[in-house]
Structures are given as structure tokens and as C-alpha cells.
Amino acid sequence: xxxxxxHFSAVLLAAAAGSVGVLAPALAExxxxxxxxxxxxxxxxxxxxxxxxxxxxxxxxxxxxxIATFDQDGTLWVEHPIYTQVIYCxxxxxxxxxxxxxxxxxxxxxxVLTGNFEAxxxxxxxxxxxxxxxxxxxxxxxxxxxxxxxxxxxxxxxRWKRPYxxxxxxxxxxxxxxxxxxxxxxxxxxxxxxDFVRVYxxxxxxxxxxxxxxxxxxxxYGYDKNGRPVLTKEPxxxxxxxxxxxxxxxxxxxxxxxxxxxxxxxxxRQMLEYTKFGEGPRxxxxxxxxxxxxxxxxxxxxxxxxxRVGAFTxxxxxxxxxxxxxxxxxKRDWRRIFAFET
Amino acid sequence: xxxxxxHFSAVLLAAAAGSVGVLAPALAExxxxxxxxxxxxxxxxxxxxxxxxxxxxxxxxxxxxxIATFDQDGTLWVEHPIYTQVIYCxxxxxxxxxxxxxxxxxxxxxxVLTGNFEAxxxxxxxxxxxxxxxxxxxxxxxxxxxxxxxxxxxxxxxRWKRPYxxxxxxxxxxxxxxxxxxxxxxxxxxxxxxDFVRVYxxxxxxxxxxxxxxxxxxxxYGYDKNGRPVLTKEPxxxxxxxxxxxxxxxxxxxxxxxxxxxxxxxxxRQMLEYTKFGEGPRxxxxxxxxxxxxxxxxxxxxxxxxxRVGAFTxxxxxxxxxxxxxxxxxKRDWRRIFAFET
Numbered sequence: 001x002x003x004x005x006x007h008f009s010a011v012l013l014a015a016a017a018g019s020v021g022v023l024a025p026a027l028a029e030x031x032x033x034x035x036x037x038x039x040x041x042x043x044x045x046x047x048x049x050x051x052x053x054x055x056x057x058x059x060x061x062x063x064x065x066x067i068a069t070f071d072q073d074g075t076l077w078v079e080h081p082i083y084t085q086v087i088y089c090x091x092x093x094x095x096x097x098x099x100x101x102x103x104x105x106x107x108x109x110x111x112v113l114t115g116n117f118e119a120x121x122x123x124x125x126x127x128x129x130x131x132x133x134x135x136x137x138x139x140x141x142x143x144x145x146x147x148x149x150x151x152x153x154x155x156x157x158x159r160w161k162r163p164y165x166x167x168x169x170x171x172x173x174x175x176x177x178x179x180x181x182x183x184x185x186x187x188x189x190x191x192x193x194x195d196f197v198r199v200y201x202x203x204x205x206x207x208x209x210x211x212x213x214x215x216x217x218x219x220x221y222g223y224d225k226n227g228r229p230v231l232t233k234e235p236x237x238x239x240x241x242x243x244x245x246x247x248x249x250x251x252x253x254x255x256x257x258x259x260x261x262x263x264x265x266x267x268x269r270q271m272l273e274y275t276k277f278g279e280g281p282r283x284x285x286x287x288x289x290x291x292x293x294x295x296x297x298x299x300x301x302x303x304x305x306x307x308r309v310g311a312f313t314x315x316x317x318x319x320x321x322x323x324x325x326x327x328x329x330x331k332r333d334w335r336r337i338f339a340f341e342t
Numbered sequence: 343x344x345x346x347x348x349h350f351s352a353v354l355l356a357a358a359a360g361s362v363g364v365l366a367p368a369l370a371e372x373x374x375x376x377x378x379x380x381x382x383x384x385x386x387x388x389x390x391x392x393x394x395x396x397x398x399x400x401x402x403x404x405x406x407x408x409i410a411t412f413d414q415d416g417t418l419w420v421e422h423p424i425y426t427q428v429i430y431c432x433x434x435x436x437x438x439x440x441x442x443x444x445x446x447x448x449x450x451x452x453x454v455l456t457g458n459f460e461a462x463x464x465x466x467x468x469x470x471x472x473x474x475x476x477x478x479x480x481x482x483x484x485x486x487x488x489x490x491x492x493x494x495x496x497x498x499x500x501r502w503k504r505p506y507x508x509x510x511x512x513x514x515x516x517x518x519x520x521x522x523x524x525x526x527x528x529x530x531x532x533x534x535x536x537d538f539v540r541v542y543x544x545x546x547x548x549x550x551x552x553x554x555x556x557x558x559x560x561x562x563y564g565y566d567k568n569g570r571p572v573l574t575k576e577p578x579x580x581x582x583x584x585x586x587x588x589x590x591x592x593x594x595x596x597x598x599x600x601x602x603x604x605x606x607x608x609x610x611r612q613m614l615e616y617t618k619f620g621e622g623p624r625x626x627x628x629x630x631x632x633x634x635x636x637x638x639x640x641x642x643x644x645x646x647x648x649x650r651v652g653a654f655t656x657x658x659x660x661x662x663x664x665x666x667x668x669x670x671x672x673k674r675d676w677r678r679i680f681a682f683e684t
Binding site: 141209210251253270274277 | 406483527536563571580581590593595596598612615
């Protein structure tokens with residue numbers, strides 16, 4: 001039996017070795033980015049991976065230094081017209097008010113409860129932050145995870161009538177897989193909530209919780225009524241992972257400067273600069289939303305005012321061109337945007 | 343050429359397959375923990391790994407959930423009679439005073455400059471924190487890394503006259519490797535400085551920077567005189583990774599409850615509780631320093647007063663026994679303590 005097994009393994013491995021030899025040239029020609037049109041952006045990605053993983057290349061990057069960081073909202077999935085996590089927080093308001101009825105007569109909760117979208121859209125950033133504070137804190141980290149999961153299983157995007165986790169960009173999913181297949185650890189570095197994104201990042205992007213860096217609130221360690229340890233989410237900001245907070249968060253959570261970074265707004269500017277200015281080969285890329293038909297068009301030269309926090313401005317576009325980042329045009333560079341498209 | 347290569351690979355792989363068959367039974371019997379004496383502690387580790395990685399076991403843990411956390415000072419390397427990082431900070435004082443001469447006449451720097459060890463040993467915790475603040479902040483993260491590296495290359499432990507990175511416990515290095523060989527990601531979760539430990543953790547423990555969680559100060563993003571981005575270390579505490587701060591830090595940086603945790607002092611109590619009280623198989627272990635000859639003896643039943651921050655108290659020992667943690671006796675469980683021992 002032992003002998004048979006051994007021989008069987010030897011045959012299997014020999015067969016595998018043969019297959020590698022036979023199939024390698026064919027595999028090498030398989031396009032790792034089939035949803036991308038040929039162009040400068042696609043070429044830049046292919047060349048970056050080729051040169052940084054070829055041991056004979058002067059641009060070779062040792063495996064331990066292969067870190068790539070990706071903004072989420074607007075870079076990996078749809079952010080327009082409103083961030084998914086904001087919708088989650090607004091949707092949670094009725095449940096929170098049920099637990100704390102006094103909030104029903106207090107702004108901004110009163111406005112949210114009316115369901116009047118136009119009025120809700122006019123809430124200030126401070127109002128939104130107050131809503132976030134009461135909807136994502138005060139519970140155990142496990143209860144929060146369960147609530148987000150329940151919501152994600154039921155909620156649908158307003159335009160496409162699909163789960164939010166379907167709203168990811170297929171070309172970027174291909175980039176994540178291509179980087180990982182070449183030894184890069186892929187991190188999400190988001191201006192969204194770290195705990196929120198961690199709930200679905202593994203299933204949606206193949207990115208485990210420990211590789212999600214985001215806006216992070218504190219937790220407080222204590223004990224439940226049975227004496228079991230519990231971590232409770234507190235309304236205390238630990239890491240404001242946006243703008244300059246992105247490289248600061250990368251240092252805190254990763255401790256190495258990324259070799260490649262992808263973003264889409266001014267909130268990503270410092271991360272893209274910090275990445276690009278490192279020594280050796282570095283790749284910084286910006287997703288430009290210029291496809292009003294298949295997704296949205298906003299940002300420079302779109303003729304559309306964009307008042308969102310973290311907008312893609314003309315100034316950002318100019319910095320990208322000046323400093324050798326690559327701009328990804330959704331319209332021109334992406335053959336297909338969503339996996340569900342036929 | 344291509345054909346030859348392919349055949350060569352096939353032969354190599356077939357040979358490897360044969361070797362696996364021949365050697366597997368022998369390897370299976372090779373002791374992964376040769377520096378450990380047989381006993382309850384060693385058995386607990388072996389059984390934990392065996393049952394959590396066997397797909398047919400009811401205790402099986404999926405690979406993505408395999409997280410193990412390790413305190414550093416006193417658990418992975420010598421902490422007595424003074425933390426290595428404190429020595430680093432004291433050693434840095436003359437260089438800092440050279441840059442800021444006014445500090446020479448100010449306490450506690452004045453005392454440190456005398457070199458009077460007895461007086462230095464009497465400095466308060468507040469004094470030490472002031473020393474830490476001026477010696478590890480105000481420079482770029484790269485300059486700090488270079489300074490620590492230079493110091494580690496030259497400094498020697500007072501008792502053994504060896505580099506501090508030689509002062510690691512060989513039995514624990516074996517545990518780290520054994521866990522990793524079985525698909526566990528091994529994290530350091532230290533009450534020491536995160537940036538400090540990250541400088542040597544990869545070479546010393548095989549643990550990359552992104553898997554070191556520790557006391558973390560903030561950084562500030564800015565630009566140097568050439569307009570290049572720079573992160574400067576700031577005297578601002580972001581994460582106090584000790585006591586309750588350990589599970590809080592684990593949630594912030596890893597986002598999953600560990601399956602196994604190793605510590606040696608009251609500073610590790612909450613991490614060990616938090617780990618052990620999770621669902622499914624969990625392993626919490628405490629290193630007891632009870633070997634005055636080969637290392638040090640301090641903590642419960644040693645008859646030695648221990649006034650260090652984060653001491654191993656009788657109360658901690660009692661909690662360990664009550665809650666089913668395992669206590670590792672250095673004297674009884676470790677056949678060999680240091681790799682340099684003959």
C-alpha cells in the first residue's frame with residue numbers, strides 16, 4: 001500500500017512536471033487581464049509585474065517586499081452617487097432609534113427617518129459622522145459583523161438592482177489576482193470603515209481581514225455578563241485613513257512602502273505619491289470615471305460638478321501626468337466593467 | 343533546449359516525489375520541537391497543531407483562520423533585568439543631547455548622561471517615557487530604522503556578551519517555525535515599540551513587519567526639501583499595545599481572534615483570555631521564568647520580588663490554571679534555551 005502510494009505520487013508529479021513543460025508556453029500567452037483593452041494602462045501593469053518578478057531583471061523586487069495597495073470606493077467598486085457604507089448607516093438608523101427612542105426627535109436622525117432622499121442628501125458631513133457614530137459603535141465586534149453581513153445579503157444597489165458585492169470592477173479583480181499570482185500581497189487601503197470592509201473583503205476580493213486598512217475606531221476590552229471577554233466598538237477615532245492618513249495608515253499597519261498603488265480620488269493622492277517616490281520600480285495608477293453610459297462620469301473634463309469628499313480634480317490629474325502615474329480611463333481601458341455584464 | 347529543460351524538470355519532480363514517498367514516514371517522526379523536554383506543555387503544542395490541521399478532526403481550523411500571536415519580551419527573548427528597547431533609548435541619549443544641548447542640564451537626561459547605573463535604574467516610568475519620546479521620534483521612519491539597525495549590530499547583552507538578537511529562546515523559535523509549517527500566520531504582539539521590533543523581526547524570527555503589532559506612535563506625512571514625501575515619527579501614542587491594549591491591537595491590526603497565544607506576564611493576560619475564550623480549539627500558554635541558572639527566575643513562588651511593569655504574578659498563575667492555559671516551565675520544559683549553547 002505504502003509502495004503503491006509512493007509510486008502513484010511519483011507518477012502524478014511526473015505527469016504534472018510534463019504538463020508544466022507542455023503547457024507553459026500556452027499559459028504564458030494567456031491574457032491575465034482579459035477585461036482590459038490594449039493600451040498604456042494595461043501595458044504598464046503587465047510590464048511592472050514582468051520586470052519586478054524576473055530575477056534577471058535590474059527591476060527585480062524580492063518577494064518579501066511585494067506589497068500592492070488598493071483604494072476601495074471608486075477603485076475596486078462603485079462609489080457613486082453615495083458610498084455604500086453611508087447607505088448602510090442610513091439603513092441602520094430605524095433599528096438604532098428603536099433601541100434609543102429619544103433619537104427620533106433629534107436631528108439628523110429625524111430627517112433620516114422621513115425617508116426624504118433630497119433632504120437626506122443635504123445632510124452635512126458632521127451630520128453623517130454623527131449617524132456613523134451611533135450606527136457602528138456600542139456593540140461587540142462580532143455583533144457588528146453579523147449586522148453588516150445580514151444587510152449585505154439583502155441590500156441592493158439602486159441603479160443595477162444587484163447586491164453591493166456585485167458592484168466590483170471586473171478589470172480590478174483581475175489585477176488583484178494577477179498581482180497575487182506573482183507573489184504580491186494585495187491590501188485594501190480605504191477611506192471607508194476598516195471593520196465594515198473586512199466583513200466581505202475575503203469573499204469579494206480574496207483579501208483577508210488582516211490586509212484591510214481603513215478608517216478605524218477604537219474598541220474597549222471588557223467582559224459580558226457571563227464573564228467572557230468582549231471587544232466593544234467605541235466612538236473613538238484611531239486611524240483616519242484618508243489623504244495623508246493613507247501613507248500613515250500603511251506605515252502603521254504594513255510597515256513597508258508599497259511597490260504599487262491604485263486609487264481614484266484626491267483622498268488617494270498621498271498614497272500614490274508615497275508609493276511612486278520610493279526607490280526602485282514603483283507603479284501608481286488612478287482610475288478615471290469617464291464612462292457615463294456603463295458607469296458614471298465625474299472628475300476632470302467631465303463637465304460635471306463633483307462635490308463629493310475625495311473628488312478626482314483637475315489638479316490631481318495634472319500631478320498624475322507630471323509625476324509619471326498612469327491614468328486608467330474606464331471608457332477606453334476597460335472592455336468590460338462588471339462580471340454580470342453579458 | 344526547451345525540451346531538455348522540460349525533461350530535466352520532470353526528472354527532478356519525479357525524484358522529489360520519490361523522496362516524499364521514501365522520507366515521509368521518517369519525517370513524520372522527526373521531532374519538530376527538539377529543544378523541548380517531554381511533558382504537558384510540549385504535548386499540548388503538538389496536539390493542538392495535529393488536531394487543528396487534520397481535515398478529519400472535529401477540531402479542524404480552516405487555513406484562513408490560523409492566527410497565532412506571541413508576546414516578545416520574556417516570551418521570545420530575554421527581558422530581564424531591563425527591556426532591550428529601554429537600553430536602546432538610554433544609549434541614544436548622548437546623540438540626542440548632542441543635537442539638543444539644552445537637554446544636558448534637564449532631568450532625566452542629566453542622570454542618564456552620568457552613566458551611573460544605580461541612579462538610572464531608579465528613574466520613574468514617566469522619566470523613561472520622556473526618554474523614549476525624544477529618542478524614537480522626530481526623525482523619518484527610514485532614519486529610525488537605520489539607527490536601530492546600527493545599534494543592534496554593535497550592542498551586546500551585559501551577561502552573555504552577545505548581540506541582543508542572539509538572546510532569543512530556541513524552543514520558541516521552534517514553535518514559530520512549527521506553527522508556520524502548519525499554515526499558521528505567526529504575529530508578534532508586543533508591549534514594546536512596533537517600529538523597533540519590525541527592524542529585526544524578519545531576520546530574527548522570520549516574522550515580516552506587517553505581522554508585528556506593538557506600541558505604535560503616530561507619523562506625520564510631509565515633504566523633504568527636495569519635495570519628496572517623508573513620514574516623520576511623532577510623539578503621539580496611537581496604540582498602547584499592552585494589557586487590554588493587546589486584544590484591542592489584535593482587532594485593529596489583524597481583525598481575527600487568535601487560535602493560539604503565548605505570553606509571560608500580566609501584560610499578556612487579556613490576550614490570553616481573549617484567545618482562550620473563543621469558540622473551537624484555542625491554546626493559551628504562559629512562559630514561567632523559573633530557571634535562575636540558565637536564565638532568570640522571577641514571578642510566583644520564586645521568592646524574588648519583581649517590580650517590573652507587566653510582572654508574572656501569583657494571580658496570573660492562578661488564572662492560567664483555572665482557565666486551562668498551559669504554563670511552560672523554562673527549567674523543566676526547555677532542554678536548551680539559547681541556540682548558542684553547546
